[in-house]
Amino acid sequence: MTIRVELAERSYEVFVGPGVRHQLAEVVARVVPEARVALIVAPASLQQLKWFDIATGLEQHVLEIPEGEAAKDFATLAFLSSEFSRRGLSRRDVVVSVGGGATTDVVGFAAAAYLRGVAVIHVATSLVAQVDAAIGGKTGINIPLGKNLVGAFHQPRAVFCDSEVLQTLPERERQCGRGEIAKCWILEGRSVADLARSTLEEQIVQSVALKSRIVSGDEREGGERALLNYGHTLAHALEAQSLAGRSLDLRHGEAVAIGIAFAVRLSRRLGLVGDVDVKYQDDVLDTLGLPRQLPTGLSIDELLLAMARDKKAHHDLTFVLATTDGFQTVANISASTVREELEAAGGVS
Template sequence: MSVRTVHVGPPAQGYAVHVGAGALDRLGEHARPGRRVLVVHQPGREELLAEVLQVLTAGGARPVAARVPDAEAAKDARVLVDLWGVLGREGFTRDDLVVGLGGGATTDLAGFVAATWLRGVEVVQLPTSLLGIVDAAVGGKTGINTAEGKNLVGAFHEPSAVLCDPSWLATMARPDYASGLAEVLKCGFVADPHVLDLVEADPGAALDPVAAPELAAELVVRAVQVKADVVAADLREASVREILNYGHTFAHAVEQVEDYTWRHGDAVAVGMVYVAELASRRGLVDAELLARHRRVLSAVGLPTSYGPGRWPELRAAMGRDKKARGATLRFVVLEGLARPTRLEGPDEAELRAAYDALH
């Protein structure tokens, strides 16, 4: 499989996302002699970490490995402070580099470390999960969580490059891979319906990057291209970029209420059904498109329902969403397949009815 490249940003600027076997070799382009490199990595990928350190060392760089907790536990202020301490003790300057090696939470954290150290140093992202490559590592949104909500503390900080070898995804547990597919399918609903067609044609193959590596690469590249197109038009999430948050307002509320024990993609899947229900009640989507949400998400093992009894907590959490303006909730919804729009200030009865439809 050859390396495929998607460019993010203006033609003369921006950065490249390289997807394919041998993508790691591109890291050597950032390993100049004497350069300090902090490799922020999650546990369990020691063999890949050794390869990363070897590439950096071969280029004359001086890598420092920093292991962080797995999953959302990494996106904690205490972990961030520890990493700042490493950078300070090692004497990192603005000419040095941070590398994020791991899933979406690790790349979020690494990006925020890079954004905040000396007001910004370079970062190269090496996502090792499907969610990481199609969502967290591309687009420059970085952050950590607080007790009050997910990603409420963060910064926009574009990477210098994103490198992903699909073979890195082969060790993912099936539920984790399905979680990443939620973000891929989101791109299908808001911009590229062919993504939905590919998954619906063979859900089993879409779930198996080992048996169907070409399909895995195609889905990744298509999802990254959607994000690249949107980011290029709206770097700071002022307008059109909000479409990438399809399903996320409700999803982030679920994650918070569940104390971050839900996989992000699982929450996004339920969140997409929630906003499809909202849109259906407004007459924006027909019954078939609403049903298609449940059908394609269920086909890859993603949840499409959520239990009763949690509405007050969920409603309070949605009120703290970053897209809210004052007391007004704002949702990305569809008014047809691949036709996203914004729904502002739905009344409380509509909000509750959409929630009740999830039971």
């Protein structure tokens, strides 16, 4: 299955399905016809896996970066820039990232910055990268003051979402991807019966299609792209929380699921939707085996503070919410209303 991200001269295709990585050489020849050298970048652990047989059809070299999130820093950016230069990467050549969202983010950023922009192709190997991170051109690294604070928009030339490589992905990482799949299913209003019947590949296709469509209409997050932050206001606040000095054992996708269950209840409290909508969204989360319950022992004051600080919020307490007219960004929601719902969420069920 091929899904096109329409962005005029920056348009590209996302290939979804078992074994699509084997089309890489053919796609490289088509989308970067002048390239002579391909630099493949991946964490060491992935290079050991049986599916790591990435062939670009060009002279290729494999570079190793740290595992997961640890790679999203200036040190990796410096390392990659030096290696790109040392290996003679020119503006007509291509960089290929192979990994999860952390890898596609940092490699995408290095490609955006090196020579003010070289071509990058993402071979997305985690469910999160396949349904979210590798598509849409947002790249970046973390600094001590916050995640993803330094980055650039740099669209890839192609993205590969190969379901075969997911066979080695640990269950907890899959769960993370399912949080974003739930978000996409709900934003599209697809039925719970369809979800229960669907294969993982169909769920990936649906998520990629939604993200592609939204990015095509709003590349730089001026409007509709913000809807992809559904469930994320509380999720980001939860990710910033800790209990007794230890961070919560909650992955991003799980926090998003809890954030969705909360957001739809907040919509109901504001009179924007009714009980059927709450039940529908809960059923989607349950069908995907995702958590909905807010962890106990959290400080509501800290959650409110974190939500007001969320960088995606333009005004105090802004949420993407379900309404009878579809999903919308709703600003200026009073802190007392959000507090009431947080108190009630002690018994989300």
